[in-house]
Amino acid sequence: MTSPVAHLPTRILGIDPGLRITGFGVIERVGTKLAYVASGCIRTPDGTLPERLRVILDGVQQVVDTYQPAEAAVEIVFVNVNPQSTLLLGQxxxxxxxxxxxxxxxxxxxxxxxxxxxxxxxGKANKEQVQHMVKRLLQLPGDPQADAADALACAISHANGGQAGGLLGSLGTRGRKRGTRVVA
Structure with missing residues (x-):
């Protein structure tokens, strides 16, 4: 017998952070089915770093307020070439x-x-491959914008594996409970 809780929708927000463009994607999971809700980008104007960070903070809060997700998944970013870029992206x-x-x-x-x-x-798929698979998995009419596709992919990844269970758990990752990092 299936639990009624398994059929309640869970809304998940994925974030692909960036200083110029931060992608977001919102999906809904009901059991094993995923449905597209919304996606887009938070674009920061030229200006000082604190002003740009404020735009990201306010933009993410607005997305949360608008779509009311229950969970969030954020991509861990790595930029090893330029330490200054890595620091800015981390902020x-x-x-x-x-x-x-x-x-x-x-x-x-x-x-x-x-x-x-x-x-x-x-794991080394290019942006176009990610866009195409997001389009297929969510049955979208066209490829989403690259940053939004990455955010949707992050949300899909979370929905399918949740806290390092399911698919991600089978990939050799080790996870801790809710609200903590999934580490390889």
């Missing part, structure tokens, strides 16, 4: 996470490798 990611936790959302984190492996089946 953008921090602003996005602050926007989520300020609305009391549990936040899970996934590496790009984990997200691509879960959605495409190949």
């Amino acid at each position: 953008a990611r921090g602003a996005a996470i602050c926007g989520l936790v300020s609305r009391s959302l549990p936040v899970s984190e996934y590496t790009a490798l984990q997200v691509k492996q879960a959605v495409v089946g190949y």
Whole structure:
């Protein structure tokens, strides 16, 4: 007998952080079925770093207020070439996470490798492959914008694996309970 709780919808917000463009994607999971709700980008104007971080923080809070997700998944970003870029991207990611936790959302984190492996089946998939698979998995009429597709992929990854269970758990990752990082 199936539990009625298994059929309640769970709304998940995925975030692909960036200082210029932060992608977001909202999906709904009912049992094993996924449905597209919304996606888009938070674009920061030229300006000082604090002003740009404020735009990300406010934008994420507005997305949460508008779509009322129950859970959030954020991509862990790695930029190893330029330390300054890595620092700036980390601050953008921090602003996005602050926007989520300020609305009391549990936040899970996934590496790009984990997200691509879960959605495409190949951890080194390119952006076009991710866009195509997101389009197929959510039955969208066209490919979503790249940053929004990455955010939707993060949400799909979370929906399919949740706190390192399911698919992500089978990929050799180790996870801890709600609100903590999923580590490889």
